[in-house]
Amino acid sequence: MEKALVLLLVALVAVAYAAPGPRGIVVNLDEGEICLNSMQCKSGCCQHDTILGITRCTHKAMENSECSPKTIYGIYYRCPCERGLTCEGDRSIIGAITNTNYGICLDSGRSKQ
Template sequence: MEKALALLLTALLAAAYAAPGPRNLFINLDEGEICLNSMQCKSRCCQHNTILGIARCTHKAWENSECSPKTLYGIYYRCPCERGLTCEGDRSIIGAITNTNYGICLDTGRSKQ
């Protein structure tokens, strides 16, 4: 009985030691992983397609693609732009509440030259 208990304890300790840590369970999520808020994602964009759809971490919007300037809820229908780009489009309060304030990512620095 003692040998079986010792073997079981050793097996449990080995399994616990081999399991990955919880450090990436809720934050620093990679693209494609399920999220509840953009702050959880490495890209800082948690996106879903419908109100009942599952939200997943995804990349930020590229130049000339659809974007959202801000969200009140932490989940986007369209991700914000990559660094250096600006989301030119609707910035109304109603659009922010209904999450329909879409625009297009533009490089404003390039147009000034």
């Protein structure tokens, strides 16, 4: 009986090591996969269109596209900007609470020149 348990344990460990990368239902999700928070997505953005809409991982906002600044909720109506861009727009307290303080992604390095 003990030998069977040891063999089963060894087989389970071998399968666990053979599995590709740390990907699954919790973290490191690809674009289009359902998410609960932006920390789960490879892109860093979990977005939905309506309050009752399904949230899915999507790419971050590109230059000159609509964006939201970082939020404490981790779910966006508009994704934050890609690296190197800043979300320029309304930064009101009410907008931060309701997640409606949208802006436009602008290149911060270009505006300083």
